[in-house]
Amino acid sequence: MKLKQLYRMLMAASQAHARWDYETSMSILRDKKKLYLLGLMAIPALLTGLAMAAGSEGYLGGYKAYQPANYDPFIFVVSIAVGLGAGLITGCIGAGGGFIITPALMSAGVKGILAVGTDLFHIFAKAIMGTAVHRKLGNVSVSLAIAFLVGSGAGVMGGGFINRALYEHNPVLSDLFISVVYVVLLGFLGFYAMFDFLKLRKAPGDVGAHHGESAHGDEAASGKVGMPARLQAAKIPPLITFDEDLVPGGKKIPALFVAICGAIVGFAAAIMGVGGGFLTFPIFVYILGVSSFTTVGTDILQIIFTAGFASIAQYAVYGFIFYTLAMGMLLGSLVGIQVGALTTKVVKGIYIRGFYALSILAGFVNRFFALPEKLKQMELIEISDAMAKGLSFAGLIIFFVVIGIFAFWVIAKFLSNTKALRGEV
Structure with missing residues (x-):
């Protein structure tokens, strides 16, 4: 697979997850009962803050000897700001907001394994509250969903085991591993996004804010049938039939391939904390050849199951x-x-694309600049303490300044155009 194709696939993944995030959030905001439930769920968080502020010096997460995260009310405020920034990126771009959550929490002093587990639980809570399952489950292929979730469960257990094993061996190694994963992912996405922005900036007319859009509508997909055709041609039993409503007799694919894809999604979710949903859509559509109609319903199930199983069974029960x-x-x-x-x-879409590229690159710089300090703590490189801490601090400042400027710009545009937008709310 060419790098450009991989980038397009990852962007499609991010967009699909962002669409789910937006629809779920709107479902919560438009339902008074769900807002009341959200208020009840927030009460323990506020009580915890009051208890900690009263003087109890509690360390949260896993083994106390490692002291992975010292709670204080400031971190709660930071978490709201992190959620706000991620939400602004998701709402504006239609992609990518979830990618900054784990790096942002790690920058705020939360251990990587806690950041991953917390991100998964946040996604699970949102899915349970906001997903109107009864409206979309008609799109689900039950056999496809079962095979996928079996694989997803195995992947979640594998990813969770690796994260916990690394943390038990050495908490610094765990942070280093998670940081490297994000350096690779954010670096790849960020540089390609910046390249796209620079190319589109010279194009005549405005472009859509969301990747994959242009002034003339969505770009036509191409070259996506090779892999699905080969996989569906295999006759490894048992075979799963799907898309019967769209194709006479339906399509068939070995359950093994579906389970393997589920394992990849579950593993990615447990390792990175992005809920797995960001990979499901492109894997189903571009690799397995499932229609987007069927993918939507199955994606709802997998997000609830994957994020729930990972956050509770792989992280919460261990204190992470x-x-x-x-x-x-x-x-x-x-x-x-x-x-x-x-x-x-x-606002013009080209400006939003530019800020998106900068935000993803800021996340890359943040985790990349944190690596020397982690490598020094692991005694893998020789570098002065001042240099290591200076690089880490520089990455932190760059990250939060870029995200802060983006958030300020979006909110300022929103407030200055309140009258024009009033009819949209």
């Missing part, structure tokens, strides 16, 4: 969930997504 931060991120993201989505109606 920061409930207070999860609620803070949920509150912030609900506001950010709505503001971001409305702002796209009054």
Whole structure:
């Protein structure tokens, strides 16, 4: 697979997850009962903050000897800001907001394994509250979903085991591993996104805010049938039949391939904390050849199952969930997504694309500049303490300054165009 094709696939993945995030958030915001439930869920977070502020010096997450995260009310405020920033990116761009959550929490002093577990729990809580399952389950192929979820469960257990094993061996190694994963992913996405921005900036007319859009509508997909055709041609039993409503007799594919794809999604979710949903759509459509109609319903099930199983069975029971931060991120993201989505109606898409590329690159710089300090702590490189800490601090400042400027710009545009947007709310 060429790098450009891989980039397009990852962007499609991010867009699909962002669409789910937006629809779920809107479902919560438009339902008073769900808002009341959200308020009840936030009460423990507030009580925890009051208890900690009263003087109890508690360390949250896993083994106390490692002291992975010291809670203070400031971190709760940071979690709301992180959720707000991620929501603004998701709402504006339609992609990528979830990629900054784990790096942002790690920058705020939360251990990587706690950041991953907390992100997963935040996604799970949002899915349970906001997903109107009864409206879309008609699109689900039950046999396809079962095979996929079997693989997803195995992948989640594998990813969770690796993260916990690394943490038990050495907490610094765990942070280093998670940071390297994000350096590779964000670096790849960020540089390609910046390349796209620079290329489209010279194009005549405006372009859509969302990747894959142009002034003339969605770009036609091409070259996507090779892999699905080969996989569906295999006759490895048992075979799964799907898309019967769209294709006479339906399509058939070995359950083994579906389970393997599920394992990849589950593993990615457990390792990175992005819920797995960001990979399901492109894997189903571009690799397995499942229609987007069927993929939508199956994706809902897998997000609930994957994020729930990973966050509870692989992280929460071991103490690697920061409930207070999860609620803070949920509150912030609900506001950010709505503001971001409305702002796209009054600003040029090319500007939003530019900020998106900068935001992803800022996340890359943040984790990349954190590596020397981790490598020094692992005694893998020789570097002065001042240099290592200086690079880490520089990465932190660059990251939060870029995200802060983006958030300020979007909110300012939103507030200055309130009258024009009033009819959209």
